[in-house]
Amino acid sequence: MVTSHYDALVVGAGVAGSALAHALATIISPSRAKPLRIALVERSLSEPDRIVGELLQPGGVAALEELGMRSCLDNIGAIPVRGYCVLHKGKQVHIPYPHKREGRSFHHGRFIMALREKVSRAPGVDVIEATVTDLIECPHTGRIVGVRTSRKGAEEKDELLAGMVFIADGCFSNFRSAVLGDAGVKPTTRSHFIGAILEDVQLPIDKHGTVALVQGSGPVLLYQIEEHDTRILIDIKSPVPADLKSHILSKIVPELPSSLHIPIHNALDKDRLRRMPNSFLPSAEQGGHQTKEGVILVGDAWNMRHPLTGGGMTVALSDVVKLSNLLCSVKDFGDWDEVSHVLHVWHWSRKPLSSTINILSVALYDLFGAEDENLDVLRIGCFKYFERGGRCVNDPVSLLSGIAESPVLLFLHFFAVAFYSIWVMFTHPRPIPPPEDSGATDKPLYARPGVDEYPGLVLKSFNVFWTACVVFGPLVWSEIRWW
Structure with a gap:
């Protein structure tokens, strides 16, 4: 068995893990006389083949640039993305990114390989192909002090020891429950x-x-x-x-x-x-007495949202930017009290962006995947809200793309959509069934609601608004509650 010592270990060389290893390696701080020694451990360094993680929003591109990794988008066949087109019942609405901002879309595996190539050239980083089998826990304090790894073809396991272990092994994380304990929740x-x-x-x-x-x-x-x-x-x-x-x-x-x-x-x-x-997995606060010392979850291992809005990589890269900036002031990763304070600040400083994208992803999915009558009203109203243009488009797409970081702005537009949906229900033509004796028809008939229908629509309005509250409220609570 071989034992190696590092300042930090990063488990998982995906988007979050590679970006974090590079950020830690390039930390410039008066509190550190020399660069950190970092091990980036990945089960397989071959090019991954996945169907998600292929759209990087403009906010993610900005975070990648702040990390000094913008070049990872070059020479991988990436396509500029300038906004969205939403299709509904034969109609379409154009939702461009504001200020001519651009995202990128690409083959996931090519982007990951570019990130790994970049981090492998960073000072003090060892990229190791091995499977992390378990966390090493101090028998006296319970603190995580390293990991055990198994290399392909090797009979014995190796030990990698470090002052801090970062777990970035993705949505199917093997160590999530071990780190969070009772503070964590299971993904839904x-x-x-x-x-x-x-x-x-x-x-x-x-x-x-x-x-x-x-x-x-x-x-x-x-x-x-x-x-x-x-x-x-x-x-x-x-x-x-x-x-x-x-x-x-x-x-x-x-x-x-x-x-x-x-x-x-x-x-x-x-x-x-x-x-x-x-x-969907809300982020539990780390660093408290309920979570393990010496280990930190990042990326999808810790926090997930519906991939409808393509915000996962943007949140992960933004998290890395904020966490690495805060860790610049930490002189000793072994000082858990100091690290815990950093984790507390990080947890809440990331909320404006992460909460906005997390809430929006699930709320939009509930509206766009409507299966009941009230959600269908909200879906139609949302589409027509986008048709209005101006701030009805610019603000929501700024929130979705990681350009704007404001749960309050999201709240205002979500309930603006709810009230506008109710107004649409009263004023816009809607399909009506043809008379039974009219025979078959290819084109649906449309008519505005009559005054005699208003009492029923008033009652339905309360149900639609309550449905909007049921969609939005629990998502907000999942983001602000203390674990």
């Missing part, structure tokens, strides 16, 4: 993204992500990840149908633009369908 999964790659398709608006709202199902996302490749992600609610292909072809494809039908059929015939759970 209500749906899955089914992914495939479409070849040589033209999206409704070039260089824009497309969100198609499908009646009776979750939303469908499309964004270009290379010159010839476009990712499609189809939200399927649990339980996932046994025959996914038939379900997609019969229930989803007819609701999408006709230009996508043949590419989707070709993709389903050519490739296997990939599946990823869409999970």
